[in-house]
Amino acid sequence: MTKYIKCFGMFMSLSVSFTGLALQAQTLNIKTFSGKITDEKGAAIDGVEVTVIGSRVRAGSDKNGGFAIKGMSEDSLSFSKAGYKELRVAGKDRADISVVLAKSNGADYFNELVDIPFAKRTRRELNYAVSALKTDDFPKIPVSNLSSMLAGRFSGLLVQQTGNQPGTENIAFQVRGKSSYAQGSAPKLLVDGVERDFSDMDINEVESITVLKDAAALNWYGLLGGNGVILVNTRHGKARQDFINFDIQGGFQKVENLVGPLNSYNFATLYNQGLTNAGQAPAYNQAALDAYQNQSNPYLFPDNNYIDRFLNKTAPVQRYAVSLGGGSDKIRYFTNVSYYDQNGLFKNTQTDDYNSNFNYKRYNFRVNLDYDVTKTLSFSLLAGVRSERRTDPIGGGGGGTAAVLSSLFTLPPNAFPILNQDGTYGGTSVYQTNPLGQLQNSGVYKAITNVLLASISAKQRLDFVTPGLSANIFFSYDGYGNYTHGFTQNYSVVNQTLTPSQTFRTPAVLAYQFAGFGTSTKNNEVWAGFDYDRTIGDHKINASARAQQATSAAVDRIDYNERLFVGRVDYGFKNRYFLGFTGSYSGSENYAPGRRFGFFPAGTIGWVVSDEDFLKPTNALSYLKLRASYGRSGNIGPTYDSNGNLVRLPYRALFTRGAGPILGSSFSSTTTAYEVSPTGNPLTTWEKIDRLNIGADISFLNNSLYLTADYFNETRTDILSSANLPGILGVAVSAVNSGKVNSKGFDMSVLYQKNLNGVNLSLNGNFTYAANKLLEQSLPSGTLSYQSPLGYNIGNVNGAGNKRYYISDGLFQSQEEINASPKQSLSGLVVPGDIRYKDVNGDNIIDSRDAVSTNYTDVPKAYYGFGFNISYKLFDISTQFQGVYGRTIDIRSLVYSGPNNLNALSLDSWTPATASTARFPRIALTDNGNNNASSDFWLRSGDFIKLRTVELGLTLPQRLTYKLHMQKARFFIGGYNLLSFSKLKDLNMDPETPFAGRGNNYPYLKTYTLGVNVKF
Known part of the structure; x- marks a missing residue:
């Protein structure tokens, strides 16, 4: 840590030195600039921020549009207000200045610069499928994982919280759904172009976030970009715009959503019930039950509420x-x-x-x-x-x-x-x-x-x-x-x-x-190459060529090495017609010599149709651009053995030392070397993804409403699967490239911005639909057609690779029903109150051949977000919602959580008295295989809508902050995860993290905050 602090001290010293150079006092004569600010119709505009460029001197216009500010005779002034274009005026020797501010429009939106790998392009120039946002409007809510702030804000990006413990909240990402059943399908996270996790960064460090989604954008990263990329860029200083914040x-x-604890009386009663259901004698007599209920002797008959005693709210x-x-x-x-x-x-x-x-x-x-x-x-x-x-x-x-x-x-x-x-x-x-x-x-x-x-x-x-x-x-x-x-x-x-x-x-x-x-x-990367950016008449060319070498080293593993050569050319004619090409030659030592490199090309085309004579912009349709891209991407994808352990260099056969054959008259064993199973596969290669993207960028209502929509169709081949080899070979192969999945859908984002009589309104929304289908996979011989995963999606409900479920048919109400039904062979004990299953294959026996493949998945078919930012005079409010649709969760282990699988939900279990209203099977302490089987009885909708963030702010008047030599002072209250709407409210579970507050999982948390922001 000491060396890091020394490095930081050096950087701070440099920063202070450079700050001193940038803020040297000027010695010119001071004068006062004054004037009036109006809009294009001549109406006065109040609340305009007037700044002497290159200093912290600021003033604001009054209700009549008047302003006065002191500066140097050679200074220039900046005039800015939300909803209007910034205007800069050279002061020179002028004392009275008349300023006319124009309202901002959609043309500015499409001329905004968007970060792409090692470059920037305007939205108008881009043919790529990207989602990009500045973080200036993100709420300042103290959460330990910055990644959670992305939820519901980007089209094509699914952000899912999987844990709640402080400092270790796990956030999972997916770009345009899931298109590989192999492990390691998360997108790459890059900070300033380097593979780094940004979850522990401070929000003030980040300037913009861009999600790269199609082949043209992703192929810059070769084998590393197959699952999408989230590109984070940190903030840089701007000339003559000094601030302290x-x-x-x-x-x-x-x-929230803690599992309901049972008191000792209810626990003992339910425990007796479980024994009685299995034909066993109760464990607690009536005297013990009375003692628990009356709490007459807390040492012999304790009644502990561990949650209340050891857990704060x-x-x-x-x-x-x-x-x-x-x-x-x-x-x-x-x-x-x-x-x-x-x-x-x-x-x-x-x-x-x-x-x-x-x-x-x-x-x-x-x-x-x-x-x-x-x-x-x-x-x-x-x-x-x-x-x-x-x-x-x-x-x-x-x-x-x-x-x-x-x-x-x-x-x-x-x-x-x-x-x-x-x-x-x-x-x-x-x-x-x-x-x-x-x-x-x-x-x-x-x-x-x-x-x-x-x-x-x-x-x-x-x-x-x-x-x-x-x-x-x-x-x-x-x-x-x-x-x-x-x-x-x-x-x-x-x-x-x-x-x-x-x-x-x-x-x-x-x-x-x-x-x-x-x-x-220790990780390091080197990128070196050339850029060519030039405009000649109506022709604009942006080209880049780079070579990259990356190494990740640690003392307890083999180094990771990647090498990449990449080129990109974007061409524009009359700022209306656009062509582009990206190609990378990428390799990894994870594959056998001679098979380590691949070429990944992608091409793009774009056309601003609204610039044509036959479709001139109108108030209804202000802008229209059509674009498309197609290319082949690669995904290196980690290789895992049957036990879930990461396999490095899967093409190699590995050997270990151990006991060998018994030789000689002493019958002593020898030490020998033998091949580790599974053995290497020298033909192992990367996943290949053929990606098509067709998109449109549109502006409506005089550049107030913006729509970006994309259709995508991706086919991924050579997905790693388990090898189904004959047992006679005596050895297993680590994995083979045998899988094929198709994924297609669309994503879209909408933005509406308007100034309505002093109210600045910004509404945003996005929606993504992604459907996948398994086309090919190596399967064990003899797989029944209705148990084959082919033709179904690749998501799993329980995350353990199981897509097969028994079809439930209610609960048995009597022994007569059991006798009249197919034989239940999933458990040794089947009694009234157990789940009844359908005999799918008609052999009058319920066994493993009655489980069928399904499309149930915990990967949502669709996900979306929406929110707004509204400001009026001194007040502002912002919100962001996130929702998912088409997601399924299995509540079986949740219902059976708690001491001896008993909790508050157990009170809704089947008994003869509650047979018509019971939500769950009978209580069973042992021999519960029938009810514990994977069946649709336990499946519930995991759909939800959540209020991810909300913030309400009050900004002090300019006349006060300027007197205090402040640019801005704002007080605010906010919250994170404050509201949730789902179909699991009756179970007191969070649909996103249903295991929170159960088993050994940290409880679900809502965050409430109060804050102040002061800018000088």
Whole structure:
């Protein structure tokens, strides 16, 4: 960490030096500029921000449009307001200035620059399928994972939260659905062109995010871009636009959708019911039930609510950030420093030696410098340092937070008293884990993760060779390391209900846990090549050629190496007709020599139809562009063995040493080497994706309503599958390229922007539909036609590769119904209250041949988002919703979660008295194979609509902030995940993360925040 801090100190020193150069005081005479600001119809405009360019001097126009501002005689002024085009005026020797501001329109939208790999293009020029947003309008909500802010904002991008624990919230991405059943189908995450995770970045560091979706955009990255790319670009300083920005936010996270705990009386009653259903004697007599209900003896008949005792309903969260930027035409800078702190939910964690409550802290540092060394040579340094600190209860056995949650959610409420009468920890021979002991006498684990991300680039213009030509080089170095330490301890538990009492577990005094450095990872990339950007009359050419070498090294694995040669040419004629080509020659050492490289071409075409004489723009249709792309992409895709372990160099046969044959008269075995199974496959290759994209960009209603729509059709071949070889061979092959999947659909985004009598209104929406079908896959011989996955989608409900389900037909209500039905052979015990299944093949037996392939999947068929930003005078409000459709979840394990598979949902289980209203099968403590089978009885809709973010702000009047020498001061309240609409409300489950608050999973959280932003 020390070396990272030293690097950061150097960057900060450079930043301060450059800031001083950029902000040198001027010595010209001061004068006052004044005038009036009106719109195109002559009406006065108030609230216009007037800025002396290159300084922090600002003023605002009054209700009559008048303004006055002090500056130097040679200064220029900037006039800006939301809904109007920015206007810059040279002051010179003028004292009175009349300004007319024009309202912004859609032409500006299509002339906005969009980031693509190592370049920028206007939306008008782009033929690619991309979704791009600036982050200026993103809410400032303190969440530990920046990725969650992307939900519902980009067409074609599915953002799914899969975990809730602070600092480790897992976010899964998919671009245009799923088109491969092999593992490793997530898109690549790139920051400033380098493969990096951006989830732990601070929101202030990010300027824009672009999602690349079609072959023309993705083929720049060769084998790495097959599943889509999310391109994140960090902020840079702008000449003569100096600022200092402070952000302060504090709030709390609130628990939702916790599993309902049972009290001891209900637990014992349901436990008896489970035994009775199986023909066994009850475990609890009436006296015990009465004691639990009356709580007459809490030591002999304890009644624990572990959740109330050890889990808070809320936890605090806070974020602080300061950023500054600006500079001159020669030197520009941006710097950001932030601190994030989030506590866990555990109670009773403070001891004299440590606090075992979960805690996550993060420090982020960012310095971006751009320096024009000469008129032809420019230089950039982009550097980020991040340090994360996690505190976790050891929880016994090293299980951490998950181990404690498992105790809270799965221990029977009557297992033991938390504390015995003499103050010792309660426990039994069966239940030896005590939650209080886990939190106060098991120790604490602390981990520090340090990250250094650095990139340096240089651009040399070569106009002396030919105008528009430049040479470029880019180098990145990323270092990741971690350090762990803490305390260990152990406790004993005592069962005082026995005579004599018995003690379990071996206590251990407080001791230092082993401290040391973990695996250190170092990644670096080099890109070098040429760019050619030139306009000659009606012709515009943008061309790039690059070579790349990337290496990722760690001490505990083989290095990863990739090499790439790529070229891109975009041509425009009259800014109306556009052609493009991208081609890459990409390779990886993961494949056999001679089979390591492939060529991935893609072509594009675009036509601005609205520029033609036969379709001149009107108020109804202001702009229309048609575009298309087609190409072949590649996906390197990791290879896994049958146990889910990653296989490196899958083309090689690997050998190990072990016992060999018995030789000689002593019958002793020899040591020999033998081939590891599965063996390598030298023909292993990458997935190939043929991609077609047809799109349109349209503007309606005098450039107020914008629509972008794309149709896509992709066929992916050579997907890795298990090899079905005859057993006589005696060895298995790691994988074979035998799969084929087709994926097609459409995505679209809509944006409406309008200024209505002083109300600035912005509405956004996006929708994606993606359907896939499995066309080819190697299958075991003898697979029944109705059990074949071919022709169905490739998603799975339970994530374990199972697409087959039994078809349920209600619950058996009597033994007579069971006797009259096909024989149920899925379990040894079938009694009234069990699930009845359909005999699919008609053999009068319910067995594995009655499970059928289905289209149920946890990958949604469609996903969408919508929201708005509205501002009026001092007030503003913004929201963003996200929804998914066509997703299915399996609630079987959720219904059976809790102590002995019992929880509040068990109260809705079948009994003879509740036969007509029961939602779930009978309670069974053992021999429950029939009801636990994978069947559609347990499937539920996982569709939802969520209010992801909401923020309400109040901006102080300009006349006040300018007097305080501020650009802006804003107070706001906000929230994350505040509302959810689904069909699972009656089950008290979150449809996106249904396992949250069950088993050993962290509870679902809502975030509420209050903040202030001040800009100087």
